[in-house]
Amino acid sequence: MNRSIITVVGKDTVGIIARVCTYLAEKNINILDISQTIVQGYFNMMMIVDTGNISEDFHRLTADLEELGANIGVQIKCQREEIFEKMHRI
Amino acid sequence: MININEVIETNLMIEKENLDVRTITVGINLLDCASGNVGQVCSNIKSKIIRTAGKLAETAENISMEYGIPIVNKRISITPISLVGASACKSPQDYVQIAMALDEAAKAVGVNFLGGYSAVVSKGMTQSDRLLIESIPEALARTERICSSVNVGSTKTGINMDAVRLMGEIVKKTAEATRDRDSLGCAKLVVLCNAPDDNPFMAGAFHGVTEADAIINVGVSGPGVVKYALESVRGASFEVLCETIKKTAFKITRVGQLVAQEASRRLGIPFGIIDLSLAPTPAIGDSVADILHEIGVEKAGAPGTTAALAMLNDQVKKGGVMASSYVGGLSGAFIPVSEDQGMIEAAECGALTIEKLEAMTCVCSVGLDMIAIPGDTPASTISGIIADEAAIGMVNQKTTAVRIIPVIGKTVGDSVEFGGLLGHAPVMPVNRFGCEAFISREGRIPAPIHSFKN
Numbered sequence: 455m456n457r458s459i460i461t462v463v464g465k466d467t468v469g470i471i472a473r474v475c476t477y478l479a480e481k482n483i484n485i486l487d488i489s490q491t492i493v494q495g496y497f498n499m500m501m502i503v504d505t506g507n508i509s510e511d512f513h514r515l516t517a518d519l520e521e522l523g524a525n526i527g528v529q530i531k532c533q534r535e536e537i538f539e540k541m542h543r544i
Numbered sequence: 545m546i547n548i549n550e551v552i553e554t555n556l557m558i559e560k561e562n563l564d565v566r567t568i569t570v571g572i573n574l575l576d577c578a579s580g581n582v583g584q585v586c587s588n589i590k591s592k593i594i595r596t597a598g599k600l601a602e603t604a605e606n607i608s609m610e611y612g613i614p615i616v617n618k619r620i621s622i623t624p625i626s627l628v629g630a631s632a633c634k635s636p637q638d639y640v641q642i643a644m645a646l647d648e649a650a651k652a653v654g655v656n657f658l659g660g661y662s663a664v665v666s667k668g669m670t671q672s673d674r675l676l677i678e679s680i681p682e683a684l685a686r687t688e689r690i691c692s693s694v695n696v697g698s699t700k701t702g703i704n705m706d707a708v709r710l711m712g713e714i715v716k717k718t719a720e721a722t723r724d725r726d727s728l729g730c731a732k733l734v735v736l737c738n739a740p741d742d743n744p745f746m747a748g749a750f751h752g753v754t755e756a757d758a759i760i761n762v763g764v765s766g767p768g769v770v771k772y773a774l775e776s777v778r779g780a781s782f783e784v785l786c787e788t789i790k791k792t793a794f795k796i797t798r799v800g801q802l803v804a805q806e807a808s809r810r811l812g813i814p815f816g817i818i819d820l821s822l823a824p825t826p827a828i829g830d831s832v833a834d835i836l837h838e839i840g841v842e843k844a845g846a847p848g849t850t851a852a853l854a855m856l857n858d859q860v861k862k863g864g865v866m867a868s869s870y871v872g873g874l875s876g877a878f879i880p881v882s883e884d885q886g887m888i889e890a891a892e893c894g895a896l897t898i899e900k901l902e903a904m905t906c907v908c909s910v911g912l913d914m915i916a917i918p919g920d921t922p923a924s925t926i927s928g929i930i931a932d933e934a935a936i937g938m939v940n941q942k943t944t945a946v947r948i949i950p951v952i953g954k955t956v957g958d959s960v961e962f963g964g965l966l967g968h969a970p971v972m973p974v975n976r977f978g979c980e981a982f983i984s985r986e987g988r989i990p991a992p993i994h995s996f997k998n
Contacts, residue, residue, distance in 0.1 A: 459551055489548045500548040512610055531555070533612035535546065540798040542550040 456506035457486070457535040460519065464528025466497035474501070474530065477522055482509050497528070502535070558613060562768035562830040563796065565803045566823050567617040568604050569744035570597045570813060571751035571759040574623040574660075582632045586645035589628070593620060593649040593658075596758050596813070601654035603810045607803055615803065617965075620650065621749035621761070622660035630672035636679035643683035643690050650689040657732075659691040659749030664739070667701040667988065669710075677707075680714050684729035685721035691732045691747035695739040697934040699941045702991040703737065708934065709983050711735045712927030716950060719919065723952035726960045730949040731882075731914065735930050737937035737944045742817050743873045748910075748945055759816035760808045761873060764800030765823045766792075768830045770860075774838040785839065786859045793820065793863025801868045819873030820864035821909055822856075824884035826967035832856075832877050833886025844879075844887055845896030853877060854907035874943055876909025882962060882969035883914055892970045898929075899975075906936050911945035916960045916969040919952035926950065928979035931989075939992050 460478075462470060471488070478485060483503050490499040508515060516532045523530030557563040577588035601618045608615040622628075625642055633639050643661055650658040661683060663673040680692050694711055697703035715730055722729035734747045741752020744761035751759070773792045777784050800818045808815035824832045833844035839852045857876040865871050879901065881887045890896035898915060905911045911933045917926075930946045937944030951960050954971050961968040 459546065461551055461555060463555075487545065491548055491552075493552060498548065498552060500551050502545065513606070516609060531612055534610050536802055537611040537613060537799060538546045538551055538554055540802045541554055541795045542546065 455504050458503055458505045458532055459535050459538060460501040460503055460530065460532045462499040462523065462528050462530050463496055464523070464526075467527065470497070470526055470528060471499065473522065473526060477518065478503060481515065482507050555612070557766070557769050561766070561772045562825070562827060563766045563799070564614040564616050565762060565800055566765035567619050567744050567763040568600065568615060568803065568807050569619040569621050569749055569761045569763065570600055570811070571621045571742065571755055571761060571816065572596050572623070573751060573755065573757045574628045575753070578628055578631055580631050582629075582638045582641050585629060585632045586642055589642065590645055590649045590652070593622070594652055597653045597655070599811060603807060607806050607810070611802070613799060613803065617657070618655045619744070619746060619749065620653070620655050620658045621744070621751045622646070622658065623751050623753065624660060624662040624664055626663035626670070626673045626676040627753070629676065630670070633672060633675055636675050636682065639676050639679035640683045640686060643679070643687050647687035647690050655689070657689050657691050657746045659693065659746050660751055661690050661692040662694060662750045664695045665704050665707045666695050666698040667704060669704065669707055677710055677714055680733060681717040681721040681729065684718050684732055691749065693734045693736055693739065693748045693750060695736045696930065697737040697938050699738060699938050699995050700991055703931065703934045703938055703989040705931065705983075705988050706986060708927050708931050711930055712923040712925075712983065715926050715948065716923045719950045719952050726954075726962065727919070727949050727951045728962055731947065731962055731966050734945050734947040737934035738942060740873055740943060744819050745821065745823065745874065747947060755816070756814060758813045760804060760811065760813050761816045761819065762800050762804035762807070763819040763821060763823065763873065764796050765821070766796040767822045767824050767832050767835055769796060770822065771829065771831070771835045771838050774835065782855070786855065789856060789859035790863035793860045794867045797864040797867035815870070817870045817872030818864070818868045820860055820871055820875040821873070822860060822877045824878065824880065824887075825965055826883055826885055828885055831884045831886035832879055833884050833890055837886065843893065843895035844890040845900045849900065850903050850907055853879070853904050857908050874909040878910055878913065879904055879908050880914035881972070882916065882960070882967040883965060884967070888967070888969060891972055898972055902932060902936070905933060905944055906940060910943060911937070913945065913947050914966065914969065915948045916951050916954070916971045917948055917974045918955040918971055919950050920955070921950045921974050922978065922980070924980040924983040925974060925978060927983045931983070935989070
């Protein structure tokens, strides 16, 4: 398993989760956990996903998600989990 | 498992508070490039740098993209060139040829600065050290990415006052040689005392002879992150204040540690140290002066500044050492004037003077940094400033440095634009009384009594 964190930040609208999940399914990415919250009026969603079996490289994935975000009107980022683990866990 | 609030916190630090990894610096030993022929030394150096660090820029970009953390600079530090060129160089011009070869190598591998056009002369100067030092003005005028440093003293050896005298003249000559660019050459020249062998930050980086063949040193940053964290504890006690700085420093350093290990693994070069310094940039909100303001001094330089800086520096180190077992370099808070918007404003409104900055260097990680002074300042006065800083470093067993820019043709009231990360600065007044008789004495100042620890 190779866990990554996908974050979606922006104005809430219909179909954000659906479109992100459709893309992930196409790329053979399993979703392990989803949570969401509203911070200062903005929709914040976080997904923990398994990028261990992706059908293309990580760079393509981050670029695709960024583009998908731009189409929906939100910001989508995909980062390897270690940066959060290192910062918040001793 | 990581929760959403932790993810939001990390990404806010990166996006809003300017958290970044300031530099990945690959230290490269060039002693095996020595030869009796200058042309051969140049070609050996170029091929070793390209062979060792050829993938540095690409690797750093990949890591940056995968973790979503900006890596601002990719840099190289090398063995002090006075040693590498010793058997080949018979004149300062021979050393300049090596500088130009280094500049080409830096461009070829895509790093923005390469440090180590240096000499370590803390006790005495060899003929090759002297030739290298004499070549510095021309070398910095004819290259773009080379940084030069000279270590003129240490707690163990005392201060080499002959080198201090010479460096006052070299700083002036470098300013003259680059006068068409607001004396920019001096922004790439630093005079040190107690220089560390593993510093990843410019302009003082070099790869000391105590180091391995190649090593990765990482400098983390994040004054903005500390400042934002302190906004949430306004009016709180010192205990709360210190705790907040420590926790923030811990988080910042862990990111640096991750990046350093990843870069080390991908490049196949051992990890050396993390340097914990809070390094400001001219960007708004990325300022050490703003942290001091948030701690409670109206402007950097006001009474209380030295105490606030001492506390900040100490807490940064305490938080950082918990986060990484290999902490080195300088570590603390940098206080460059032209690279820190808050410092620039403090200097412009008269809150910050060179004398107050000198006091601040007693408790922070480096020294008088990126300070523009009038172009007609005598070389002996510059040597006097260097000697004062070296004395602070020698007696307090810490690194100190001087990177001042006598801007030719400009005086107090003018301002200078260096551009990019080097920023801009007002020309600050220098004490007009001289020290010619002191500086013209020959020899060295002996090591202080507390250096006899053996």
